[in-house]
Amino acid sequence: xGLCFGWSLLLGIVCLASSCHLLxxxxxxxxxxxxxxxxxxxxxxSLLLGIISLDFNRYGPISVLHSGxxxxxxxxxxxxxxxxxxxxxxKLKVAYKNLRQxxxxxxxxxxxxxxxxxxxxxxxxAKIKSIKDFVQMHPITTFxxxxxxxxxxxxxxxxVMIPGLPVLLxxxxxxxxxxxxxxxxxxxxREMFLKxxxxxxxxxxxVHSNGHSLQRTLDLKYYTRWDKSKGGIPIGQFTxxxxxxxxxxxxxxxxxxxTSPPAAFEIKTDQEIIYVHLLCALRDKNLGxxxxxxxxxxxxxxxxxxxxxxxxVNDIKLGRVNxxxxxxxxxxxxxxxxxxxxxxxxxELAAEFSRGFSxxxxxxxxxxxxxxxxTGGSFAAYYTTLKQKYCxxxxxxxxxxxxxxxxxxxxxxxxxxxxEFIINSLVTFFEFVPVENVDQDQPETKLAYQVxxxxxxxxxxxxxxxxxxxRLGDVVKIVRFHKQTPVFEFVGRIGQLINLRGxxxxxxxxxxxxxxxxxxxxxxKKLVDYTCSSSILADQLNGKAVNLLPFYIIFLELDNGxxxxxKEKKKVDEVLCDESPVYAINLQDEHxxxxxxxxxxxxxxxxxxxxxxxxxxxHVSMNQIKIPRVLKNVDDFGFLMDQVANKVTCxxxxxxxxxxxxNNNEKGYIDKLLTFS
Numbered sequence: 001x002g003l004c005f006g007w008s009l010l011l012g013i014v015c016l017a018s019s020c021h022l023l024x025x026x027x028x029x030x031x032x033x034x035x036x037x038x039x040x041x042x043x044x045x046s047l048l049l050g051i052i053s054l055d056f057n058r059y060g061p062i063s064v065l066h067s068g069x070x071x072x073x074x075x076x077x078x079x080x081x082x083x084x085x086x087x088x089x090x091k092l093k094v095a096y097k098n099l100r101q102x103x104x105x106x107x108x109x110x111x112x113x114x115x116x117x118x119x120x121x122x123x124x125x126a127k128i129k130s131i132k133d134f135v136q137m138h139p140i141t142t143f144x145x146x147x148x149x150x151x152x153x154x155x156x157x158x159x160v161m162i163p164g165l166p167v168l169l170x171x172x173x174x175x176x177x178x179x180x181x182x183x184x185x186x187x188x189x190r191e192m193f194l195k196x197x198x199x200x201x202x203x204x205x206x207v208h209s210n211g212h213s214l215q216r217t218l219d220l221k222y223y224t225r226w227d228k229s230k231g232g233i234p235i236g237q238f239t240x241x242x243x244x245x246x247x248x249x250x251x252x253x254x255x256x257x258x259t260s261p262p263a264a265f266e267i268k269t270d271q272e273i274i275y276v277h278l279l280c281a282l283r284d285k286n287l288g289x290x291x292x293x294x295x296x297x298x299x300x301x302x303x304x305x306x307x308x309x310x311x312x313v314n315d316i317k318l319g320r321v322n323x324x325x326x327x328x329x330x331x332x333x334x335x336x337x338x339x340x341x342x343x344x345x346x347x348e349l350a351a352e353f354s355r356g357f358s359x360x361x362x363x364x365x366x367x368x369x370x371x372x373x374x375t376g377g378s379f380a381a382y383y384t385t386l387k388q389k390y391c392x393x394x395x396x397x398x399x400x401x402x403x404x405x406x407x408x409x410x411x412x413x414x415x416x417x418x419x420e421f422i423i424n425s426l427v428t429f430f431e432f433v434p435v436e437n438v439d440q441d442q443p444e445t446k447l448a449y450q451v452x453x454x455x456x457x458x459x460x461x462x463x464x465x466x467x468x469x470x471r472l473g474d475v476v477k478i479v480r481f482h483k484q485t486p487v488f489e490f491v492g493r494i495g496q497l498i499n500l501r502g503x504x505x506x507x508x509x510x511x512x513x514x515x516x517x518x519x520x521x522x523x524x525k526k527l528v529d530y531t532c533s534s535s536i537l538a539d540q541l542n543g544k545a546v547n548l549l550p551f552y553i554i555f556l557e558l559d560n561g562x563x564x565x566x567k568e569k570k571k572v573d574e575v576l577c578d579e580s581p582v583y584a585i586n587l588q589d590e591h592x593x594x595x596x597x598x599x600x601x602x603x604x605x606x607x608x609x610x611x612x613x614x615x616x617x618x619h620v621s622m623n624q625i626k627i628p629r630v631l632k633n634v635d636d637f638g639f640l641m642d643q644v645a646n647k648v649t650c651x652x653x654x655x656x657x658x659x660x661x662x663n664n665n666e667k668g669y670i671d672k673l674l675t676f677s
Contacts, residue, residue, distance in 0.1 A: 171237050185466070431448075453480055
């Protein structure tokens, strides 16, 4: 192919030289003029084709699923998006050097755009001329501040928070509380795509595939639930691409860049949709990337692959979708129309799966460049297990940091798998609350150029959505500055800490403790997931208070159904004491906190827990679900107690502290945790 491209370039040069020769000789009679025009046109066309051909030759592996037409269209789309990305990245680079001006311009532009709305008039947006005015005139807010306004928007009232009506009421997950509806103005999709998503996509390509790729992506998305408000506005999740705003939006570009056909995204059951995604991706030996919202989705996809690889291989061999799957006949027929028997590929896959699942990602997809998903915070355990087992040789990166409410940051350092993000000042105005002041209702904030390296802050943002000085509840740590712009790492959520006696054990601290236990004290056993609660939920579940002193209850799931001895469970308390001096002091006090209780749940319990959360929240899909690190609902606590792997080992070790029963009779400690009926 490269030889053909070279001849095309050579032909173009010869033709252009011929036209120049005729022009210089001045022989522009009607005959030679026609010859000159034809020669010049032919030479220019040949030269252009030659350059394109040489450029095309740089695009490494090509998807096995591509037809000849697909290759050409994919190449042209790739060049188009690459050009768009160049201009978007240039704007970001300018913003990094001029943070104050960019933040001021963005904020004032948003206020001006919404000044004539009901909300804008009531909060005097037209009078705000500077950041100082904004901070003085507008309070720091939470979602309750906007509740009445959003109810009016739901009903179809225009010009309440934005001009006209929103294109979407985006549903948040509600990890630390109830789900919320966020109005998206019409410019939101464009701004998000050009100034965040396109940049992160191209960044992955540049770092992990030299910027040139005609490969497809395994897009691990679950079914997206849609509804409409009373006023007819679509309600659903923003992360639910490749469908958007309540109707199919699977463009030609997506048909060429993802492995699953459009019908696959209509499958409503969680196991079936992941099975079909895997089936379609396994057919393509030249798969380029795996994408998911969160690392948990990638992990459970590989777990399903390990359990059902024989069925998948058989389907690839026969060119069909497993008839045992719970799939609508229309969807099944459409999927089958895209499949053809691939016995050779089936034999390749069977041989690799038979060798085991260590580093399986690179063995079945030798040209896999990267896995892109959220890997920090509550997903750190899933990331660790992926890297230890399934994806040892594949980069697993977190390209961006965002929520339904706002865009927060972009990861410019994908060469490192440690997720660090630079704030995206083009689409969000940032303020920061020092973490020691987060309990205040209206704390004093610092601007983006005023934060200090090494300190932790709660994020307060004003973005494209009409939420102003909005407390996200996310805590970040500033790790350095890139030019004038702060770079941060995610620490955790304000609501995701457990606090019995002022010790305030954060998600980050507990995740670090469990990771250290797994690596150092549990013989390298792999932690899948965890959550915790206070013992008050045990009292509520039993309808009476039996425990005089409060204590932590932790639910763990280990890979492959591994177990822990009582001695290994005790290590969690010991390591937490090392990490948290305040917890250690309280634990030593006989009248403060008692030793924690650690319980192992059956394999797959946290996947069931995610499904339970999804079912209990209207319109929310599995794409959004994050496991809460602190349980606050007694029903959720009871569900996990039912998942405990061995009810006999569900009891903690004896405590040296005295206990009182419900009648205040002093007695020695027999069982730390109650026997649940």
